[in-house]
Amino acid sequence: MAVPPSVELLSFRRTFTRLILLVVLPSAGLLAFGIVGIVNERAAVEKRIEVLWTGRLATAQNELADAFADAQVRSTSPTLVLQRGSLQLTDVGFTVSAGEVVCEDPRITAALKPLDVELMSLPERPVIFSITSPQGTFLVAALRRGQKVIGAQVSAKAVQTLLQNIGDHLTPPGEEGTFMLVPVKRSSPAEGMVARLAEAREAALGDRELAGLLMPLPLQDFRLVVVTTGADPVAAASTRNRWIYSVLLGLFYITLALGVIFTGRTLYREARLSRLKTDFVSLVSHELRTPLTSIRMFIEMLALGRVKDPVEMQTVLDLLSKETARLSGMIESVLDWSRIESGKKQYRRERLPTTDLVDAAVNAFKAQRIDAPFDLQLTLAPNLGEIEVDRDALSGALLNLLQNAWKYSREGDKRIELRGIVDDDFVVLEVEDHGVGIPRREQKRIFDRFYRVDSLLTRDTEGSGLGLSIAQRIVQAHDGWISVDSVPGRGSTFRIHLPLVQ
Secondary structure (H helix, E strand, O other): OOOOHHHHHHHHHHHHHHHHHHHHHHHHHHHHOOOOOHHHHHHHHHHHHHHHHHHHHHHHHHHHHHHHOOOEEEEOOHHHHOEEEEEEEEEEEEHHHHHHEEEHHHHHHHHHHHHHHHHHOOOOOOEEEEEEOEEEEEEEEEEEOEEEEEEEEEEEEEEEEHHHHHHHOOOOOOOOOOOEEEEEEOOOOOOOHHHHHHHHHHHHOOOOOEEEOOOOOOOEEEEEEEEEOOOOHHHHHHHHHHHHHHHHHHHHHHHHHHHHHHHHHHHHHHHHHHHHHOOOOOHHHHHHHHHHHHHHHHHHHOOOOOOOOHHHHHHHHHHHHHHHHHHHHHHHHHHHHHHHHHHHOOOOOOOEEHHHHHHHHHHHHHHHHOOOEEEEEEEOOOOOOOOEEEEHHHHHHHHHHHHHHHHHHOOOOEEEEEEEEOOOOOEEEEEEEOOOOHHHHHHHOOOOOOOOOOOOOHOOOOOOOOOHHHHHHEEEEEEEEEEEEEEEEOOEEEEEEEEEOO
């Protein structure tokens, strides 16, 4: 038949389930938000960089327009030659007269042919403007001389030199970017998907464009752009930020997982401790009821005069004294545990030979087991030295080990060995029995408060699960420690290590 779960376990499960829900649901939303942020980080970085460079492009656009306006006419024969400082701006020249275009470059000739009428309205000062045609997009400079237009193509190399000079003082140190004047791409409906694929391939293989501005009239067929000349800043910033976000998310979830695990363990321990305390109260109540019942029965026998024989009277009084001592010992154990847990336990240390401590524990043990069979073998090294301890507290801890050795030994084999040896600066008191032993998985838990090894023998043996816990706390308070070696079915050896007085 299945055993129903305890109230404490059910409460732990409910509390832990609420904890998981309260943690997992918000963290799932945060994770989704973080993933979206990581995915959109590149777009965000691109936008930030574009805004930054757009302001610089606007300044560069104005400076380029001023540079064109400052251009001086060096010659108009046979074609127009413009120069700004020592930089010549034009190269391939052309003339337009009576609807006829004369130029060495047939592409420029074809581009200017439809514009012969508009060109006659040009002023008599040089004007730099853009033209576009199926043959391409060109930047030209021209002026009118009567019924004749004299002009030339603006050199792309000269324009790039101007932009390089402008970019040198607009680009901060540590940032890499080059200003360029590029034609506006206008795809015709006939080009469709092929044109878009070609543009995508060109963008993937060419330099990355960080930002761009459409040039104002009369340069409307060109865009002023800035392209990377080194490592892609968008990719670098995006990758860095993604790593930072990923690491932060990872650390957050690792911390969250550790917190949930720690909280779950704490809740489980508290639920288990609550159950142990409940069991302890039941156990102590039961253990107290037994001597109290015996004491009440003996008192009633004496009060009613049922015991008249002096020998029987003495037997009853001895039993009454024994039960009273047993009750007092149980109460004192609980009080000791309470004082130790609250930190109110006071120790009266005194310097004494180790043998005095052993004698006190052995005498107390023999007095408690005067009518019980046991075989105690005492083996002490010749010189155990002196220790500075609370005699009553430490002898009580050693007595507890002796009592456990007797209680958990099999009937008919109550052999107990108490040994004392010196190990460097410590004295080691060993208590060995030949009882049921302790499984390895239980050996670290036997010093926990209220914990008892679950076996057929321990179920029938009285105890509160506090003795070893109290003994360990007492020994630790004297700068020592307790260790245990045990093999199930062969017995156990408990060792108390105490520092010697130098």
